[in-house]
Amino acid sequence: MATTTSSSTSTTPSPPTPATTTNPPTPPHLTVHTSTRAIISTRLTAATIIISSTTGKVTSVFHSVLPPTAFPPNTPYYDHSPHILLPGLVDAHVHLNEPGRTEWEGFETGTRAAAFGGVTTVIDMPLNAIPPTTTVAGLAEKVSAARGKCWVDVGFYGGVIPGNVGELKGLVEGGVRGFKGFLIESGVEEFPALSTPDIKAAMLELANTPTTLMFHAEMESSTTTPTPTPPGPPTTYTTFLTSRPPTLETTAIRTILSLAPLAPNLPLHIVHLSAATAIPLLRDARRAGVKITAETCFHYLSLAAEEVADGDTRHKCCPPIREGANREALWEELGRCSVDGGDEGVIRTVVSDHSPCTPELKVLPVGVPGRVETKDDGDDDDDDGDFFKAWGGISSVGLGLPILWTEIRRRQERGQGEGQGQGQTPLPPSLATPTAALESIVQWCCTNTAAQVGLSGQKGDLSVGHDGDICVFDDGAEWEVVPDTMLFRNKCSPYEGRRLRGMVVETWVRGQRVFKRGGEGGGFAGFEVDGRPVGRLLLEKRVR
Template identity: 45%
Template sequence: MTLVVRARRVLLPDGGRAAAVHTADGRITAVTGFDDAPAGAVTLADDEVLLPGLVDSHVHVNEPGRTEWEGFATATRAAAAGGVTTVVDMPLNSIPPTTSVEALHVKRRAAEGQVAVDVAFWGGVVPGNLDQLRPLHDAGVVGFKCFLLDSGVPEFPPLDDADLRAALTELAGVDALLIAHAEDADVIAAAPPPAGARYPAFLASRPPAAEETAIGRLVAAARDTGGRAHVVHLADADALPLLRRARVEGVRVTVETCPHYLTFAAEEVPDGDTAFKCCPPIRESRHREALWAALADGDVDLVVSDHSPCTPELKRLDVGDFGLAWGGIASLQVALPAVWTGARARGLDLSQVARWMSAAPARLAGLPQKGAIAVGRDADLVVFAPEERWRVGELLHRNPVTPYAGRELTGVVRRTWLRGEETDGTPRGRLLGRGGR
């Protein structure tokens, strides 16, 4: 099967220019001049840009076990509609969590024949499964996720410092990555408990110091063990100096943030609107602006969705109580336009967005065939209209609750190809192992 797509602007690793992208058997075979294309080539409209397919390395699919929250079929259809051609599934909130080789097999069997885009898998680290880490690595997980405080589900307990250091030591032996939810339980225990409809009260229950303390613990453990560590969903910009210093010192640590921390601000969250609840929380606008600056400067490496939906009942919109509601934001389908809307407003370029949302997460997850329009890579391509405005309405993920509902965004995904085939919701995605195998 062959496909040639040409556009006046194609986002290539060295910048955007007019080009024709030639593919065969699912791979990119050549990138030539715009006019060097056969008669049957797909020619994009003047208002369209050709992007590499996005890689979202932080998605909670939740199947099996909590498929009523989300599932492989619905999550990957939403991904394809949003220009995401590869997702990496988190080891929770599925039952069983992906903390053993057998659990990985259970998850892969659940996903088989359902996925509309390619799917890879994180393994999980919990107390007592140290002996499962190398077997999971050998079985193909792209890395390992841990929590440094209660995860919210009993089957995925957190690591204390001793467990954290043991895990990093074990993973350093195979140069595997540990990604961590970095909030400190003791700091949160000392804060006022969350209760009621006032968003400021919820925000006070998870102070910035919780992130800074936990990130400090993670950095110290990575420094002492030589392990590779990654901070997921950074919301607290005050932790950035700590991370900068660690990297200058040679600590192998990277960091991501999410569209909701770049889009919303605590001052704007309506009381009682628990669709906005996530952990760590959406913080004040100064954190949002500092995270944007850190992305532009290279101090934050990537942007991924942390798509973590649940049923409407668990969001407790009926009472609007932030203490009772499940914490997680559904955003997989809107992540690209949400980030582009914010980037565009700040004078940042679409090439930067593609780097944060495609190349960098592909690198983090160790998927060398993803993340760029380049010869030899998978022919994962997205047609994006960066100036078209639209209002968020019905989305394809399983449950409709999202803080983006009704919000006007700029940038529309018009077509997506996965390995040279246009996506239409048909389950033609592949289940990937480490290294994309």
């Protein structure tokens, strides 16, 4: 449990030389956080972290736990031992859907859910809001809708659609953190798919701009017959999975790589990579000098096609959740981009791709958690459980850290290759210890996600000059996902009912505590800062 102490001595002993420091302010303009375990610059250490209450920035870091007497009287002092201090997570792939579809999600609910899970920065995707963020005017509407509602810091992506190339540089000037386009229909008519000429035009327009061009990489091959709707009941997951084969991903990635020479300095990124068969393509391209990276998602690392029950459309997303063997291949690749596994992996980041909708759009059958009963139930249930008619998206913002920790600890505890179960294979050696795994999670979900969106030096680390964003993590806790622990608007998620390892107990944004788990009876103390959201909108123009 964290303890709060005010020092009472009238003299201040000289503390040890800090690992890094600027000139820290004097009380009451600083706050001290300590723990016997903290991850600083992706390494586990004891730490004392001093944050300016004026700027919200980290001003000093000591690689030891300093006592309250090391600071002037009345200095706010929080000892979080034995919990772990992590940098606040940066979830670089979230759909908040406001304005226009706030019945699906919204800035207030989505960012509360993020804070619950130690996420202190989210980057909002350009589609599923109305209007989409494909024009400067659309960005202005998005910003206006977000002001005063965000519990954590929020940045925005711009969208690339046919015909909007003339808007892209204006969106860069407006502060978007990158751009996303689809190579297959997105599911909403206001965000159509790109053709090859559209991709070329976007690459040329952004070629020498400080941004990242990202793609939903599924694409029908122009040289083959489109994938037909497979035979089989539409309520059976294997029927749906067959309709979205790995070749859709590899075809799209080959197309992107063939165009990459048009803009050799432009960072490219594949969002929500699902098919492990695409990894060799990306690896070869990176070795050839192409500036391309990929992300995968919590659901691709924790769920498997074999486990999806008939009609349980909570699991539908695109690209789809694939077989257990594919999941394990993604874990293997993650091990190549880890603190102790080198920097060769093509999957650099892990994100939520939180893409919610109303329960009605999931057409859930009776008996599946998350279904909302209506007065019309029973009149026409023919669509219930139809994977082809259900909205595609997984709701999980704020659950990602314990999902990853659960999957890692389960594999570690079952031993290297003994009794793995559920199609699980041993973790790569670089992830075999709890310390290495925690350090790597910070790399995937904090350091690298911040870099992807041009926020290195501000987000993703607890070192001097960074924002004082802290996730206080109880790595030994166990809990069950229930509606009360899903703070996003619609309580419809495949994780409901699952037991998870690891619990976020406090979240701090720029030195301000916004969430604390606890309270009477083990419940929630809730959200702080006088009940006011304190998140900022990250609208500064990218410089890298």
